[in-house]
Amino acid sequence: MHRTYAGPGGGRRGVGATAAGGANLPALRSHNTALVLDLLRTAGEPGISRLELAEGTGLTPQAVSKITARLRADALVTEAGRRASTGGKPRTVLRLVPGAGQAVGLHLDRDELRAVLCDLTGAVVAGRRAPLDLGSGAQAVVEGAAREVEALLSEGAAERSGPVPDGAPAAIAGAGRSVPVLGVGVALPGPLDHARGVLHRVTGFPEWDGFPLRDALVRRLGMPVVVDKDTNAAALGLALGEAVGGADTSFAYLHLGTGLGAGLVVGGAVHRGARTGAGEFGHQVVQLDGPPCECGDRGCIEALCLAAVARGDMAEAARVLGTGAANLAGLLDIDLVLLGGRTVAAHPDAFERGVGAVLDARARREGSTAAVPVRIAPGGARGVAEGAAQLLLAPLFGRAEA
Amino acid sequence: MHRTYAGPGGGRRGVGATAAGGANLPALRSHNTALVLDLLRTAGEPGISRLELAEGTGLTPQAVSKITARLRADALVTEAGRRASTGGKPRTVLRLVPGAGQAVGLHLDRDELRAVLCDLTGAVVAGRRAPLDLGSGAQAVVEGAAREVEALLSEGAAERSGPVPDGAPAAIAGAGRSVPVLGVGVALPGPLDHARGVLHRVTGFPEWDGFPLRDALVRRLGMPVVVDKDTNAAALGLALGEAVGGADTSFAYLHLGTGLGAGLVVGGAVHRGARTGAGEFGHQVVQLDGPPCECGDRGCIEALCLAAVARGDMAEAARVLGTGAANLAGLLDIDLVLLGGRTVAAHPDAFERGVGAVLDARARREGSTAAVPVRIAPGGARGVAEGAAQLLLAPLFGRAEA
DNA sequence: ACCACTTTCGCAACGCTGTTGCCAAAGTGC
DNA sequence: GCACTTTGGCAACAGCGTTGCGAAAGTGGT
Numbered sequence: 001m002h003r004t005y006a007g008p009g010g011g012r013r014g015v016g017a018t019a020a021g022g023a024n025l026p027a028l029r030s031h032n033t034a035l036v037l038d039l040l041r042t043a044g045e046p047g048i049s050r051l052e053l054a055e056g057t058g059l060t061p062q063a064v065s066k067i068t069a070r071l072r073a074d075a076l077v078t079e080a081g082r083r084a085s086t087g088g089k090p091r092t093v094l095r096l097v098p099g100a101g102q103a104v105g106l107h108l109d110r111d112e113l114r115a116v117l118c119d120l121t122g123a124v125v126a127g128r129r130a131p132l133d134l135g136s137g138a139q140a141v142v143e144g145a146a147r148e149v150e151a152l153l154s155e156g157a158a159e160r161s162g163p164v165p166d167g168a169p170a171a172i173a174g175a176g177r178s179v180p181v182l183g184v185g186v187a188l189p190g191p192l193d194h195a196r197g198v199l200h201r202v203t204g205f206p207e208w209d210g211f212p213l214r215d216a217l218v219r220r221l222g223m224p225v226v227v228d229k230d231t232n233a234a235a236l237g238l239a240l241g242e243a244v245g246g247a248d249t250s251f252a253y254l255h256l257g258t259g260l261g262a263g264l265v266v267g268g269a270v271h272r273g274a275r276t277g278a279g280e281f282g283h284q285v286v287q288l289d290g291p292p293c294e295c296g297d298r299g300c301i302e303a304l305c306l307a308a309v310a311r312g313d314m315a316e317a318a319r320v321l322g323t324g325a326a327n328l329a330g331l332l333d334i335d336l337v338l339l340g341g342r343t344v345a346a347h348p349d350a351f352e353r354g355v356g357a358v359l360d361a362r363a364r365r366e367g368s369t370a371a372v373p374v375r376i377a378p379g380g381a382r383g384v385a386e387g388a389a390q391l392l393l394a395p396l397f398g399r400a401e402a
Numbered sequence: 403m404h405r406t407y408a409g410p411g412g413g414r415r416g417v418g419a420t421a422a423g424g425a426n427l428p429a430l431r432s433h434n435t436a437l438v439l440d441l442l443r444t445a446g447e448p449g450i451s452r453l454e455l456a457e458g459t460g461l462t463p464q465a466v467s468k469i470t471a472r473l474r475a476d477a478l479v480t481e482a483g484r485r486a487s488t489g490g491k492p493r494t495v496l497r498l499v500p501g502a503g504q505a506v507g508l509h510l511d512r513d514e515l516r517a518v519l520c521d522l523t524g525a526v527v528a529g530r531r532a533p534l535d536l537g538s539g540a541q542a543v544v545e546g547a548a549r550e551v552e553a554l555l556s557e558g559a560a561e562r563s564g565p566v567p568d569g570a571p572a573a574i575a576g577a578g579r580s581v582p583v584l585g586v587g588v589a590l591p592g593p594l595d596h597a598r599g600v601l602h603r604v605t606g607f608p609e610w611d612g613f614p615l616r617d618a619l620v621r622r623l624g625m626p627v628v629v630d631k632d633t634n635a636a637a638l639g640l641a642l643g644e645a646v647g648g649a650d651t652s653f654a655y656l657h658l659g660t661g662l663g664a665g666l667v668v669g670g671a672v673h674r675g676a677r678t679g680a681g682e683f684g685h686q687v688v689q690l691d692g693p694p695c696e697c698g699d700r701g702c703i704e705a706l707c708l709a710a711v712a713r714g715d716m717a718e719a720a721r722v723l724g725t726g727a728a729n730l731a732g733l734l735d736i737d738l739v740l741l742g743g744r745t746v747a748a749h750p751d752a753f754e755r756g757v758g759a760v761l762d763a764r765a766r767r768e769g770s771t772a773a774v775p776v777r778i779a780p781g782g783a784r785g786v787a788e789g790a791a792q793l794l795l796a797p798l799f800g801r802a803e804a
Numbered sequence: 805a806c807c808a809c810t811t812t813c814g815c816a817a818c819g820c821t822g823t824t825g826c827c828a829a830a831g832t833g834c
Numbered sequence: 835g836c837a838c839t840t841t842g843g844c845a846a847c848a849g850c851g852t853t854g855c856g857a858a859a860g861t862g863g864t
Contacts, residue, residue: 021437022460024822025850028430032851035423050813058424063851065813082860088811089859191768201769250675264733266668273652273735275771280732283764285725288689288706296767304690323687328733330682331666333675362685365698366593367603369677426851427821434822452842465822467842484831490840491830 032059034398036067038247040077040096041121041240041397047080049091068094076100076120096120101396102156102181104149105389107230108132108141108188110258114382115148117156118389120396122240126155127382134205138216146220149184183224184217185391187233187384189259194276197227226391228272230384231255231279234377235263236270236394237387238338243378247399251336252328253377254281256309256321256343256351260302266332269399286323314347318354325355326362329372340377348376434461436800438469440649442479442498443523443642443799449482451493470496478502478522498522503798504558504583506551507791509632510534510543510590512660516784517550519558520791522798524642528557529784536607540618548622551586585626586619587793589635589786591661596678599629628793630674632786633657633681636779637665638672638796639789640740645780649801653738654730655779656683658711658723658745658753662704668734671801688725716749720756727757728764731774742779750778 023031039048039056050068054061071077080095098119107114113132117125128148134141156179191200197214217225228236235253238244244251244265253263262281264271271278282302283295290299291307301324308317325337337355344351356374363371379386394400425433441450441458452470456463473479482497500521509516515534519527530550536543558581593602599616619627630638637655640646646653648670655665664683666673674680684704685697692701693709703726710719727739739757746753758776765773781788796802 023430023433028425028850031425060852085860087861091812274737275735277735278733283732284729286687286690288722288725297764323690327686327729330685331680331730331733333677333679335676362699369679430821462823487831489832493841
């Protein structure tokens with residue numbers, strides 16, 4: 001008895017409305033259901049009571065009761081103990097059932113493929129790694145990726161049924177009815193079209209120009225596929241994670257690895273822009289007529305930052321990165337800056353301190369306003385793949401687009 | 403028989419939901435009504451038929467019929483002729499009644515106060531100008547502003563009744579039942595808190611620090627007041643105007659006058675950030691360790707740009723401005739850049755060309771993507787005051803916040 | 805042990821939303 | 835003048851959150 005909740009590409013602004021924005025009763029229901037699910041997700045292990053859900057959503061307790069009753073009927077939510085009484089009937093604690101759905105996250109890095117299988121809460125159930133050669137042609141890469149996904153799903157199926165006594169068929173064992181897989185999220189660097197799932201360019205591999213990656217994977221795998229930039233996936237994963245405050249937080253994830261890019265989260269949703277072009281942080285010019293950059297311009301922050309890294313001058317690299325972060329923070333009034341990527345991971349303290357110093361200095365100049373906090377993004381190397389899985393999970397919780 | 407539509411501060415994300423996000427039937431209704439009103443507003447003089455509204459909103463024709471029936475009962479909408487037949491009953495054309503509501507826009511500039519009275523479509527019905535001395539103390543300025551608003555409203559009342567034959571009482575003449583005034587929007591430079599309507603600082607006048615401008619005006623005038631930065635008001639006015647494409651367009655309004663600031667519109671709504679700090683464009687650093695700026699930092703775009711202007715080197719000023727615009731366009735993937743302010747107005751061609759050249763060059767480097775178009779913002783000196791009035795009008799059309 | 809009280813939460817009736825089925829109105833074109 | 839097309843209102847309907855009320859499940863005093 002599975003009903004349909006807001007699926008991928010469902011909602012644009014608030015209510016999971018039609019493309020044009022008109023909202024009807026099913027859309028209203030999806031919206032409120034997603035809101036409740038998001039609070040349940042955020043509450044995590046301890047769980048949350050109906051009345052707390054009502055308070056958190058602004059819905060009446062009765063509406064929450066009806067919504068949670070549907071969710072329980074669909075086995076997405078269970079009752080899990082009760083709170084201590086405050087003089088009356090104790091509140092029943094509800095919890096999201098993590099295993100009620102899964103999604104695959106795929107990270108196609110320059111030379112490596114990472115795949116993770118995540119449950120509804122975003123926790124990793126199984127993971128795989130494989131070498132990746134983008135030069136072997138689009139079809140071969142698609143085929144290889146599809147095989148990894150299939151292998152991951154069978155691992156997951158074994159995992160799902162749990163430690164089974166003797167040779168009982170996996171499909172029958174435990175609570176092991178087949179777990180619905182929502183789809184595959186794919187994250188990769190470079191410019192692309194998130195809405196259509198088409199790559200624009202892959203640096204160094206012109207044969208990929210304009211390749212319709214999503215459609216190819218949908219045909220091969222027969223399940224929903226969403227494609228996005230690696231920085232956006234990482235930012236989405238962070239937005240839904242513990243490092244970031246509430247559901248309405250705005251922050252920037254700055255990724256410094258072989259290149260420099262950013263993922264922007266505004267009001268709790270990833271901001272991609274109409275052409276999935278947002279977050280181009282690396283070619284921000286911070287030195288007019290400065291040293292030439294690969295891109296053809298001069299004084300790009302990426303060129304300056306990477307040059308400093310190459311010299312081993314991490315303090316200067318952090319100062320340059322901090323300048324760009326301060327520019328960004330001033331433009332968007334964000335709440336937080338998170339740093340990630342291989343280079344940052346190699347010198348976390350230097351970057352956290354250096355970037356923070358620039359933001360502190362700016363806040364001090366402006367007067368009363370508190371400085372934008374800077375932290376190292378948790379999650380590490382697997383963060384992008386986990387975020388890619390969230391491309392399918394997030395819509396369930398009303399975190400689709402900006 | 404006036405019902406309540408989405409008022410100021412009503413909706414945050416899409417549906418005019420509660421603070422927490424939960425949506426109920428009245429919220430759904432407000433949302434759809436606002437959607438219909440926005441299409442009616444956009445259609446303007448020619449008008450729009452019910453079926454076109456249905457197509458535009460995604461609602462069913464019957465739902466549109468019900469909504470427009472309510473709007474007609476409330477005298478916000480009238481039938482205005484019919485379309486040519488295509489072989490059946492011709493479509494009835496509906497039009498927004500401009501005079502069904504008014505709002506006051508107040509622009510407190512450095513040395514001048516501008517006040518405009520706008521109808522529902524944003525058209526100026528009446529306007530006033532007066533000298534302004536921020537040094538005369540907060541109470542005196544509030545009192546002066548309030549007197550201008552009152553004077554404007556009586557002018558408007560005369561205007562409303564139209565050319566009346568002989569000495570008929572204005573309240574009876576024509577369609578002249580009293581026009582509801584939605585409130586006053588106030589725009590002024592400098593950091594402030596849009597949500598609370600409190601000023602943080604007014605450069606050069608420390609006695610204004612932390613002044614609760616909104617509450618003071620509400621007490622004095624007894625009507626709703628919304629306060630915002632001048633650049634945000636200008637951007638809002640442009641977002642609802644003809645210069646900007648659809649309701650979902652994202653653009654930046656760059657204002658170069660005595661200072662340099664920006665108003666950001668993302669997805670059709672003004673982006674202010676949690677602390678109304680967004681749009682600080684002028685102190686973006688584009689020249690590391692460059693010449694010192696008033697703010698205490700070095701290489702700020704404002705310092706470089708204004709220095710070039712002072713030298714009379716408009717080409718260089720435009721190039722610097724264009725660099726900042728390109729940085730911004732890359733970060734947010736916006737659709738359009740609009741330029742305004744006294745300095746731009748004095749040399750429109752030089753700035754439009756110069757900024758455009760930088761954006762074109764970047765687009766060419768990136769390959770296929772078309773360059774972000776650059777235009778001079780229409781509206782001129784009165785644009786900010788008109789945008790301030792839109793602070794009250796926009797919520798009616800679902801254009802509250804981001 | 806019992807009772808009064810508090811608090812949670814589901815059932816039932818309700819108002820209001822957009823939706824669907826149907827039909828009158830108002831045109832065109834043969 | 836008739837057949838056809840298209841618009842748009844009326845009426846019945848399903849489904850949303852809301853309200854009123856009562857059962858369930860505790861605490862705390864007697």
